[in-house]
Amino acid sequence: MKVVRENNEIKISLPDDVIDISEVQNLLDYFKYREISAKSKATQKDADDLANEINKSWWDSNKQRFE
Numbered sequence: 882m883k884v885v886r887e888n889n890e891i892k893i894s895l896p897d898d899v900i901d902i903s904e905v906q907n908l909l910d911y912f913k914y915r916e917i918s919a920k921s922k923a924t925q926k927d928a929d930d931l932a933n934e935i936n937k938s939w940w941d942s943n944k945q946r947f948e
Contacts, residue, residue, distance in 0.1 A: 883894040895905070 882896070882899075885892045885894075
């Protein structure tokens with residue numbers, strides 16, 4: 882494994898027989914999440930309100946399946 886920092890980037894080299902490609906993709910997804918969330922100005926309350934809104938909408942659309 883090799884880690885190099887150049888031109889404002891961090892480059893990681895891994896032998897292809899060490900890690901499954903799906904594990905690499907999961908790691909890249911996590912880094913993408915960190916990149917996006919670092920730029921966010923949303924508060925925890927904003928996230929909670931959005932989650933509640935989504936849950937209410939889902940329940941309104943699916944409650945007949947559970948009655």
